[in-house]
Amino acid sequence: MKNRVFSGAQPSGKLTLGNYLGALRNWVKLQENYECIYCVVDMHAITVWQDPKELAAQTRQAAAAYIASGVDPEKSILFNQSQVSGHAELAWIFNCIARLGWLNRMTQFKDKAGKNRENASTGLYVYPNLMAADILLYQATHVPVGEDQKQHLELTRDIAQKFNHDFGVDLFPITEPLILGEGARVMSLRDGTKKMSKSDPSEYSRINLNDDSDTIAQKIRKAKTDAELIPGKADLLEGRAEAQNLIGIYAALSEVSRDTVCTEFEGKGFGDFKKALTELAVAKLAPITEEMARIEQDHAYIDGILRSGAEKADAIAQPILKEVKKAVGFLS
């Protein structure tokens, strides 16, 4: 099987600096060495309530962010999940492969459903089966994943193995995770122990990909830190979650190690450091922000890219889905 990457992100809310450094930037790099399929997973988004108008706008915004970050629709396939019906078809079959016991172990469901579990949608519960379908519909061999999606990828591997075993076929690859480089994990600007998230109620916890320069400056100025100075080595930041996070963001944006950043700012306080971080963040993000704003307005352009991406994705999926149906015993 050919090396093929699949990845997706939900169009639920604004994309953040965390999405850019943790995922998008890596997606762009992967285009050099893999055949890449990138998906805006609108079907995953509706596992919790989405206002229909906002969902459409956010789907376009996510696509614009991918393109503005450097995902090249000529090189890679870019589409929204609901336009390729194979995702839903394969997910149903996987609903019948995955065991209740497997899904009961998923920590993300427990987090997302919260205390009111009885009121969670059934879609939220089988969310990981749909994710397995996303990946295996294209026989993807590699998936770039962050820490929070590792358990879902494990489940994908279990589903692939059980399907192959139960039906005596060798249809699905056992997909490998691609672990992302340093600085992949960007934390909240208000609490260095929590992931930077588009769903955090505080706007000041995150930098959005479409924040303007003034907003970025203001958020960095207000970011939580401590009164200590910057040490000469990154190890010495241990126990200072917020300091670690800001140094990590600087390192990731400038693509150097945390140690290099510490050496550069050794003995300085966070007042000075934040000024430098603001300049760097604005310089790196402004071109993306501008490009994103320009693309986002052009609905015809984005919709055209997504539609043609969906056609290309469907062309890969159809023969695989046909094999799956044959293996299961569905007449066609």
Ligand code: TRP
């Ligand atoms: N569950 C992923 C997230 O919330 C999004 C996703 C859906 C995904 N399908 C995928 C990621 C397939 C990788 C591969 O981040």
